Amino acid sequence: xxxxxxxxxxGFEQIEEATISTExxxxxxxxxxxxxxxxxVVIIAAVFGYQRFYKAPRGEEAMRxxxxxxxxxxxxxxxxxxxxxxQYKGFLEIADEYGSTPSGNLANYYAGLCYLYLGDxxxxxxxxxxxxxxxLIFSDLAKSNIGDAYMQMGEYAKAASYYAKAANGNTNIxxxxxxxxxxxxxxxxxxxxxxxLGVYERIEKEFPQSMEARFIEKYxxxxxxxxx
Numbered sequence: 148x149x150x151x152x153x154x155x156x157x158g159f160e161q162i163e164e165a166t167i168s169t170e171x172x173x174x175x176x177x178x179x180x181x182x183x184x185x186x187x188v189v190i191i192a193a194v195f196g197y198q199r200f201y202k203a204p205r206g207e208e209a210m211r212x213x214x215x216x217x218x219x220x221x222x223x224x225x226x227x228x229x230x231x232x233x234q235y236k237g238f239l240e241i242a243d244e245y246g247s248t249p250s251g252n253l254a255n256y257y258a259g260l261c262y263l264y265l266g267d268x269x270x271x272x273x274x275x276x277x278x279x280x281x282x283l284i285f286s287d288l289a290k291s292n293i294g295d296a297y298m299q300m301g302e303y304a305k306a307a308s309y310y311a312k313a314a315n316g317n318t319n320i321x322x323x324x325x326x327x328x329x330x331x332x333x334x335x336x337x338x339x340x341x342x343x344l345g346v347y348e349r350i351e352k353e354f355p356q357s358m359e360a361r362f363i364e365k366y367x368x369x370x371x372x373x374x375x
Contacts, residue, residue: 212236213250216257225261242274252278256289268296283317290316291326298333307333307342314346324350324357331366335373344370 215235219228231237236244238258245251259275262268275293280286294309310330314323327346334343347366350359 212241212245213238213254216241216254220257220261223264225265229258229261229265242277252280256280256285259289259292263292263296263299266299268300271296284319284322287313287316287322287326291322291329294326294329294333298329298336303333303337304339307337307339311346318353320354320357324354324359327354328359328366331370335370340370340373344374 212235216228216231216238219225219237227237229237229239231240238254238261242251242254242258245254255274256278259271259273259278262271262274272293275289275296278289280289290309290313294306294313297303297306297309307330310326310333314326314330317323327350331343331346334340334346344367347363347370350357351363351367354360
């Protein structure tokens with residue numbers, strides 16, 4: 148027999164041995180394998196059932212509850228938006244009951260804004276930090292709002308750090324220059340004029356067409372003079 152035929156024969160024998168070995172393993176552990184398959188099927192069914200019959204309906208209910216709270220928010224009725232009325236839930240209850248849904252998550256953001264406008268800055272920060280979003284602009288705005296709360300509390304260095312995080316997220320001409328200006332103001336109030344100069348110069352360089360860039364030279368000059 149040639150070497151090539153011998154190798155081919157040996158290969159077939161190895162495949163046959165592996166097949167027999169696998170069949171023997173399956174036969175020997177049949178009950179265990181069936182149990183494993185049943186467990187996998189049950190898990191898949193449970194996940195599907197949770198998504199379809201529990202999470203999805205709760206998400207729809209949260210959306211319905213959000214409608215009136217958002218309406219109160221739009222009318223600057225922040226206490227009613229937060230706490231609801233005799234018929235409708237407010238953002239606080241929606242966030243608590245439906246926190247795992249998109250609307251429940253969004254309720255955290257709204258609640259944070261309500262507290263910010265009502266002057267309760269600690270609660271504003273707490274709820275804004277609970278909010279998460281895959282939308283980078285939305286996420287950056289939440290960080291900027293936390294910066295606003297710290298500014299109102301006189302904690303300028305913390306405010307500046309949140310503004311900096313927001314400005315370094317999703318860079319765009321609509322929100323980034325505005326947030327950078329807030330960061331510059333916070334840095335100046337914290338007597339960190341070097342960092343203030345850096346953000347002002349960034350506006351001048353990266354966003355020359357923005358509204359904030361129109362008078363940025365004034366802020367650059369002020370920061371430079373304050374450093375001397």
